[in-house]
Amino acid sequence: MxxxxxxxxxxxxxxxxxxxxxxxxxxxxxxxxxxxxxxxxxxxxxxxxxxxxxxxxxxxxxxxxxxxxxxxxxxxxxxxxxxxxxxxxxxxxxxxxxxxxxxxxxxxxxxxxxxxxxxxxxxxxxAVYGLPEWNREAIKDADIIANPGCFVTSILLGLMPLMKKGLVVPGSVICDSKSGTSGAGRSEKVDNLFTEVESSFKAYGVAHHRHTPEIEQLLTEMSGTETLIQFTPHLVPMSRGILSTIYADVTGGHSAEAIHAIFEEAYAAETFVQVLPAGMWPMTKSVRGTNVCQIGVTVDPRTGKVIIVSVIDNLMKGAAGQAVQNMNLLFGLDETTGLNTIGLFP
Amino acid sequence: MxxxxxxxxxxxxxxxxxxxxxxxxxxxxxxxxxxxxxxxxxxxxxxxxxxxxxxxxxxxxxxxxxxxxxxxxxxxxxxxxxxxxxxxxxxxxxxxxxxxxxxxxxxxxxxxxxxxxxxxxxxxxxAVYGLPEWNREAIKDADIIANPGCFVTSILLGLMPLMKKGLVVPGSVICDSKSGTSGAGRSEKVDNLFTEVESSFKAYGVAHHRHTPEIEQLLTEMSGTETLIQFTPHLVPMSRGILSTIYADVTGGHSAEAIHAIFEEAYAAETFVQVLPAGMWPMTKSVRGTNVCQIGVTVDPRTGKVIIVSVIDNLMKGAAGQAVQNMNLLFGLDETTGLNTIGLFP
Amino acid sequence: MxxxxxxxxxxxxxxxxxxxxxxxxxxxxxxxxxxxxxxxxxxxxxxxxxxxxxxxxxxxxxxxxxxxxxxxxxxxxxxxxxxxxxxxxxxxxxxxxxxxxxxxxxxxxxxxxxxxxxxxxxxxxxAVYGLPEWNREAIKDADIIANPGCFVTSILLGLMPLMKKGLVVPGSVICDSKSGTSGAGRSEKVDNLFTEVESSFKAYGVAHHRHTPEIEQLLTEMSGTETLIQFTPHLVPMSRGILSTIYADVTGGHSAEAIHAIFEEAYAAETFVQVLPAGMWPMTKSVRGTNVCQIGVTVDPRTGKVIIVSVIDNLMKGAAGQAVQNMNLLFGLDETTGLNTIGLFP
Amino acid sequence: MxxxxxxxxxxxxxxxxxxxxxxxxxxxxxxxxxxxxxxxxxxxxxxxxxxxxxxxxxxxxxxxxxxxxxxxxxxxxxxxxxxxxxxxxxxxxxxxxxxxxxxxxxxxxxxxxxxxxxxxxxxxxxAVYGLPEWNREAIKDADIIANPGCFVTSILLGLMPLMKKGLVVPGSVICDSKSGTSGAGRSEKVDNLFTEVESSFKAYGVAHHRHTPEIEQLLTEMSGTETLIQFTPHLVPMSRGILSTIYADVTGGHSAEAIHAIFEEAYAAETFVQVLPAGMWPMTKSVRGTNVCQIGVTVDPRTGKVIIVSVIDNLMKGAAGQAVQNMNLLFGLDETTGLNTIGLFP
Structure with a gap:
């Protein structure tokens, strides 16, 4: 026990x-x-x-x-x-x-x-950074786990396959993220009232959200190259869920198929990261209540840019679910213990 | 001016x-x-x-x-x-x-x-009670107007035609009301957070909401008979709007057509109360942003009960709109000045 | 298997x-x-x-x-x-x-x-009516189970303790129910579009919804007295959940405490029906994704009426969850197999 | 008339x-x-x-x-x-x-x-392209007005001040747009059902939405330089509103203050475009029901990128409101006739 x-x-x-x-x-x-x-x-x-x-x-x-x-x-x-x-x-x-x-x-x-x-x-x-898909082995032996930020998780899982291969042009990454309201916590602020948030959409923390340096630190580690990004969070009128739309220029000419294949290979062994078939794009409700990150990816042949869309449940893979995944690793359990569920749709 | x-x-x-x-x-x-x-x-x-x-x-x-x-x-x-x-x-x-x-x-x-x-x-x-459809003349000469409660307005307009004719069996009235969140005000309470309210529905103030005695006072005035009611408010995940479903037993046997005709006659001259054709039932979004109350009414032939559904925008006919209507009356203006708008749908 | x-x-x-x-x-x-x-x-x-x-x-x-x-x-x-x-x-x-x-x-x-x-x-x-809390033993031996309607389940569980004791005045029952949109099915109707439903509330099927005779049949069985009810369903802008507000006159003078005690006793042995402490009223999101029915009940001392508020997830206890509960009974399994979860809040 | x-x-x-x-x-x-x-x-x-x-x-x-x-x-x-x-x-x-x-x-x-x-x-x-802030004079004499696309309007108004000055680095523009559901029309598709859309967020039309060439055509006209952009639309669980987050590299080193001043000057004479004070960012509900576009803009000193956030009501400035603005111009009326309203908040 x-x-x-x-x-x-x-x-x-x-x-x-x-x-x-x-x-x-x-x-x-x-x-x-x-x-x-x-x-x-x-x-x-x-x-x-x-x-x-x-x-x-x-x-x-x-x-x-x-x-x-x-x-x-x-x-x-x-x-x-x-x-x-x-x-x-x-x-x-x-x-x-x-x-x-x-x-x-x-x-x-x-x-x-x-x-x-x-x-x-x-x-x-x-302390060990608790993103199992990045450094699972280090987590197993850690005493202190730094569980990743919610936006950060969605972005790191979206970019990791390209960063590890060094394919991303430094300075080209734009992360446009959208979060449900539970990410703002249970704090009694007028801005978080139902009446204010319902049927509306806004950006916040433009150019100075605190997840920015965390994303940059990890992308730099993954790619081995100093990486700055542009990160903008937005508030969606829904309780749970994060979707990040990520734009990047890649070195060399890569087809949509080639990039998709890199993602599929990178996550073939991962239970909690699902690369959707080409042409399918994720929605947040599909992963509601689960520890899963779903990813869609393509290359726009007109511009050459890679576009990645990743979704998580911010309270699950973005917080508590990932923390339990880390606990499982710490105690030598199957990583999926207690997390093997299907999303609550609709 | x-x-x-x-x-x-x-x-x-x-x-x-x-x-x-x-x-x-x-x-x-x-x-x-x-x-x-x-x-x-x-x-x-x-x-x-x-x-x-x-x-x-x-x-x-x-x-x-x-x-x-x-x-x-x-x-x-x-x-x-x-x-x-x-x-x-x-x-x-x-x-x-x-x-x-x-x-x-x-x-x-x-x-x-x-x-x-x-x-x-x-x-x-x-002080004069500021429901123009009930006591327009008294309002014109008042110094102090008591603008009616939001739930109260939706219920009084729903019952007034029957009360004035003395058709309602005392003690039989049940008012089941549903309100958007703006009725709770701009107060920083956890219960009012988007994350708590979204995608959920609840009752509150069961058997002791403060609008109860106000409803009873006015229904008693209208009918000339001491009237107690059962009133239950509920919270709907939407910002604006109140819908009240009202049940009453009526004296004598009245057909749906007869009751509908009573409503049409009662409100024939009113700009801000619309009795919908038989078989049409109102939705709150139809009156969003307007000073209008829409009403549907029928009699269930199986039970003999009258069922009335009335909708208003709680911030408009339920508060600020009605207050402006009262101001217009106080200053001898056309009652509809500044209020002659179409609902913001969708 | x-x-x-x-x-x-x-x-x-x-x-x-x-x-x-x-x-x-x-x-x-x-x-x-x-x-x-x-x-x-x-x-x-x-x-x-x-x-x-x-x-x-x-x-x-x-x-x-x-x-x-x-x-x-x-x-x-x-x-x-x-x-x-x-x-x-x-x-x-x-x-x-x-x-x-x-x-x-x-x-x-x-x-x-x-x-x-x-x-x-x-x-x-x-065929056996599949409401385990009412006729669990008959279900175990059935070949054909009629899984109850969603509104019906919320109302039957709300009234059963009183009906079985014969406390309800026939003809006094009013069931004002509110449902999320998934109850309307995955059908392509304009009325079900997000743009139409969002930020709005309406009644439908007034005085002629098909769940009416089902409710009456079961209440009649439970009480042994021919029972007619008034039932009005409403549409809430949320995907999942039903809340029924039920009004009834009871025979004899019963205090809120006495009625509450009857409910607690009636459901003491039931896993999936929870009677909340006096003063707590249920909200639909508390049971989202679960097979649970939560009930609040009181008596209004001013009017003597009993007011019952019951909530379920319409897709779970109102449909699929109850069906699985019935399957468990049919096959001699623990009734809660696969259903022992906590609601997805927020 | x-x-x-x-x-x-x-x-x-x-x-x-x-x-x-x-x-x-x-x-x-x-x-x-x-x-x-x-x-x-x-x-x-x-x-x-x-x-x-x-x-x-x-x-x-x-x-x-x-x-x-x-x-x-x-x-x-x-x-x-x-x-x-x-x-x-x-x-x-x-x-x-x-x-x-x-x-x-x-x-x-x-x-x-x-x-x-x-x-x-x-x-x-x-035919004349009906964006009055761009080509008001041509509109006045037109026989056929091409009323701009909804996403397009939000993006063109967001970029016009920079394009006209030739400040934007070609190929650097990313337009990440988010729309309410009324933009999808009143069509009976499963994807548009309330139950599917509620409490969820998704991207669609990634890398091939039809507004792309329209945006590019106008940006090219405005800047005099062939311009390709990256455009991704997303669906927000709300009925009305578009918010576009626009990223661009600018030539020369410009401070946030300098860029903000360019916007203020560009729109000083426009009734329907409001540049918010530095540090204020727009939300869609502020312009609900109005013909107004609100814009926030800054430069991230860490990356040098300009970030522009613009909001409109997609049915108003994004469609019907702009069409009426164009009609007013066509018939020699004050451009704001019938459009001079305050947003319906909350």
Whole structure:
């Protein structure tokens, strides 16, 4: 039995972890922490858990949590994972951080984009970036996993086959991403009200979204070439789902067929990445509730540009699902344990 | 020129008043007050006003507002209209209250349902209930208008033809109402987030919504018989619109045709109430952005019950549109001035 | 291994059965039939099945289907299940009909509401109504299961505790139901277009929806008293979910607590019916993707009326999920096999 | 009085023309044609017109239409405007075609992308492209107006200030556009059903949407340099609205401030194009129901790329609103007649 605690269990990411782990027979949910709802039954806060999860939300007691748990999921805003990871490390426990604290290897970049000091550069150095399709082996032995950002996952999986082959012209990449609203969290802002968002569409964070340096760091690693990208997120009136439309120039003349074949080969062995047949383009609802990334790709013969469209469920492959995939790897389980589901369509 | 101020101009009701009055050539917008946005340009708070309305939001200065304005619209939570109406009365200015402070004639009922004391019983006595189809003449001479509640409007217009004829069996009325989210206001509550509301439906305020005594007071007035009703509101994943499904037993045996004819006759002279042909049932989007109430009605021959379905735009006929209709009456204008539009479909 | 065929596998109900059964280790999917998509891979018609279900859609070959299958799910419009059930009966195979052909015991009522003749009155007589919470034992031995209508399920579960105790005043029941759009099927009608439905709400089938006699038949059976009801369905701009608001007068004076206790007791042993604590009211998204019915209930002390709010996922407990529950019973399995999931919220 | 007929009055574009023109005091609606609904009252087909528009839909009688009308709006699929324009020309009447028949100046390009022959090259030559902000003077004297495509309008207005100054690096332009569903028309396709579209997002027409050559033709005209672009449309779960995110490299080093100033200057005199202050980004709902295009623009200092976000209501500035703007110009009216409204928010 794996003993698990979830720090920040009543955000959308946290409660998605509860949904994924709460009925597993090989997992014990120890502590579900929540500052807002401490003392309340989680099934009365979230009625979809009614009759399934009987836990009471608690204030976080870090000593207790690290004593009781084999692995701690941190589903909190950036900055909060640092002291938790430090304590867990001391006690020899695993941490999977769904926030940004262990994603950027350069603390100066972290501090520039997140506007706070990074107090644990030592832990940062040993943390492993938790994208299994990129570095599965390193994950298995890690103590601290930096679970990737949601937009980042959709973009990295969309570009990895080309980056690893060095086919992309540096500076040519444009990532135009569209997200459902759960990515904005369960925060009480006017901008997130139903009445504001419904039947509307907008861009946000133009030219300065915090996922930008994370994408660039990983693309640079994958290609071995310093890579800058243009990234624009947008808000879609739907709860779940991310779709990224990615444009890139490639070196040499490649046909649509050749590029498609590169993608198929790259992901032939992956359970959670599906390259759709030529001419089929993904929609977010197809992967709703699953850990799957679906990808369509072509080359426009008029312009020579590669166009990649990738979709994920932002709470699943973009957050909690990928975190569970990483947990499975950490504990030597089949990577798909508890994640082998079909999307909830329609 | 009519000089107008809007108290609470940055709630959904307030900003709808701005939309309706801001381009009128016979109206001057004087003061737009907002505690939250005082000092900011309203067109930067609400970009749909960009290029049209150049006002800056202000803190309310009651002396100034009452000095400058011919009529003051109060679009605030209950309790706040009382001191404003008092001051306006002193200065001989008109008040149209879109809140609940002047709707319930019995202060004990007000205090029971709204949990605050009513400090202006004298003003309450002279306030006129602002449903033009019910008491148009009284409105023309009023100083204080109590603009009806949104659910209430949809139900009163749905039942008035039968109540005035005394056809409804007391105690038989069930009002099952469904509202879009703008009725909940622009308040930062988790329950109102897009992510919570989207693709879901729920009831709320079951057996204790505050519109209940208002509906009962008016139905009692209309029928001359003490009337209790059962009222249940529900939340629909849409921004605008209310649909009320109303069930009633009627005295005597009436055919669907006979009841339909009663409705047609009752509203033959009304611009803003449309009785649809038999077999047509209204949908909320047909009246989106308009001051119109559309009604479908039939009798189920199996059960003998009358079933009435009425729809309005909750921000228009349910709030700001009706308030403007009342203003037109107060100032001797054609009742439809500025309200003669076609619904924004689709 | 249970060999299963699905007739009409590419409607929303059919493809939901594929989702529920396709990954089960104790089930073999034999034939997936579809007139529209015969010859096409179902995973290319429905990309949420991509990588999971490799079947090709077929024209129905009734001989083959009945030869190969232990149980046949019929997910077709009414009328089509009759010949299939006849052939299956001859071959000694089970049929679960998700349409209306075996629900109404009186062929005259069937013919009045469905406007076609019922050609298999003999089979009708032995068919069992598939609401496990009502007649679980009869289901276990049935050859033909009439899977209940979606609205019907939400209403029967909402009223059963009171009906069985004979507490409801005949003629007092009003069922105001609201459904997501998947209940209308995957049919190409202008009324079902996104552009028409979005951000709108409407009633339909007022006073003549076909689920009416089915509800009445079952309520009459449960209470032992001839029962007529008033039923009005509405369309909600969401894909999945039904919420029914039910009003009834009860005999004798019952407190909210007493009525609530009757519900809790009635469903104490049921996995798929959850009575929420007093003051909590259900929302459809809490049960999305699950076989659960959540119920809230109270008595309005002002009017004495009982108000019940019940929610289901119309494709699950309202169709495919309940059908699988019935299959589990038919084959001696734990009733919850393959259905023990948590709702997909948000 | 201007006598107007609308060919194809019951599509979304046609009925939007009815909404815009039906209440104007200087316009007479003569013929509203519809093959699907000929003989039916348009207010019973579209209940938002109830009580406002009393016309009956007719089959098109081309002789009659051209005899009676001063201007004919053609709101039909491509190919259908050719014979209408021919006849209108003979009779000396104006035509505003909301389809594609007169947009592409090169018939070979038309035939390549639309797969039909162009039978009226002579008329094509004299047709004027109806984007008033680009060629207002030519519109005033035209007989045939080619009303621009919806995506095209959002992109041309977004790029025009830079193109006219020759600042854009040829080959660098990427147009990532997102549209509401009304752009797909009122056609009965499974892909357009509410149940399919709701809570989902997808790309379509990747690398081969028909608006591509139209965009390129106009950008080439504006810049004087042969211009190819990359264009990808996406479908947003909302009825109305288009947002285009446009990326371009510019020649020379330009600051965000400098580029913003170019936009402000370019549109200073335009009523229907609003350049938002730096840091404000547009959302589609702000322009819902209006003829306005709102634009945000910046330069990313990290990459040097210009990013432009433009929004329109696809049925208004993207179709019917722009057509009315063109009609106003044709008949010497103030360009804003009947279009001077505030967006319906929320």
């Amino acid at each position: 794996i003993h698990v605690s979830i720090i920040g269990a009543t955000g959308y990411t946290g409660v998605e972890l509860v949904r994924l782990l709460g009925l597993r027979k090989d997992v014990v949910l120890d502590h579900l922490t929540s500052r807002t709802y401490a003392g309340q039954k989680i099934q009365e806060v979230f009625p979809h858990l009614y009759g399934s999860i009987d836990h009471t939300c608690e204030e976080m007691d870090l000593e207790q949590v690290t004593a009781d748990s084999d692995v701690i999921f941190v589903a909190l805003p950036h900055g909060h994972a640092l002291p938790i990871a430090k304590k867990a490390k001391e006690k020899g426990k695993k941490v999977i951080d769904l926030g940004a604290d262990f994603r950027l290897k350069d603390t100066a970049v972290y501090e520039e984009w997140y506007k706070v000091a990074h107090t644990e550069p030592g832990l940062l150095e040993e | 009519i000089h107008v101020s809007i108290i609470g101009a940055t709630g959904y009701t307030g900003v709808e008043l701005v939309r309706l009055l801001g381009l009128r050539k016979d109206v001057v917008l004087d003061h737009l007050t907002s505690r939250t946005y005082a000092g900011q340009k309203i067109q930067e708070v609400f970009p749909h006003l960009y290029g049209s309305i150049d006002h800056t939001c202000e803190e309310m200065d009651l002396e100034q507002v009452t000095a400058d304005s011919d009529v003051i619209f109060v679009a605030l939570p209950h309790g706040h209209a009382l001191p404003i109406a008092k001051k306006a009365k002193e200065k001989g200015k008109k008040v149209i209250d879109l809140g609940a402070d002047f709707r319930l004639k019995d202060t004990a009922v007000y205090e029971e349902w709204y949990k605050v004391a009513h400090t202006e019983p004298g003003l309450l006595e002279e | 249970i060999h299963v065929s699905i007739i009409g596998a590419t409607g929303y109900t059919g493809v939901e059965l594929v989702r529920l059964l396709g990954l089960r280790k104790d089930v073999v999917l034999d034939h997936l039939t579809s007139r529209t998509y015969a010859g096409q891979k179902i995973q290319e018609v429905f990309p949420h099945l991509y990588g999971s279900i490799d079947h090709t859609c077929e024209e129905m070959d009734l001989e083959q289907v009945t030869a190969d299958s232990d149980v046949i799910f019929v997910a077709l419009p009414h009328g089509h299940a009759l010949p299939i059930a006849k052939k299956a009966k001859e071959k000694g195979k089970k049929v679960i009909d998700l349409g209306a052909d075996f629900r109404l015991k009186d062929t005259a009522v069937y013919e009045e509401w469905y406007k076609v003749a019922h050609t298999e009155p003999g089979l009708l007589e032995e | 201007i006598h107007v007929s609308i060919i194809g009055a019951t599509g979304y574009t046609g009925v939007e023309l009815v909404r815009l023109l039906g209440l104007r005091k200087d316009v007479v609606l003569d013929h509203l044609t519809s093959r699907t609904y000929a003989g039916q009252k348009i207010q019973e087909v579209f209940p938002h017109l109830y009580g406002s528009i009393d016309h009956t839909c007719e089959e098109m009688d081309l002789e009659q239409v051209t005899a009676d009308s001063d201007v004919i709006f053609v709101a039909l699929p491509h190919g259908h405007a050719l014979p209408i324009a021919k006849k209108a020309k003979e009779k000396g009447k104006k035509v505003i075609d909301l389809g594609a028949d007169f947009r592409l100046k090169d018939t070979a390009v038309y035939e390549e992308w639309y797969k039909v022959a162009h039978t009226e090259p002579g008329l094509l030559e004299e």
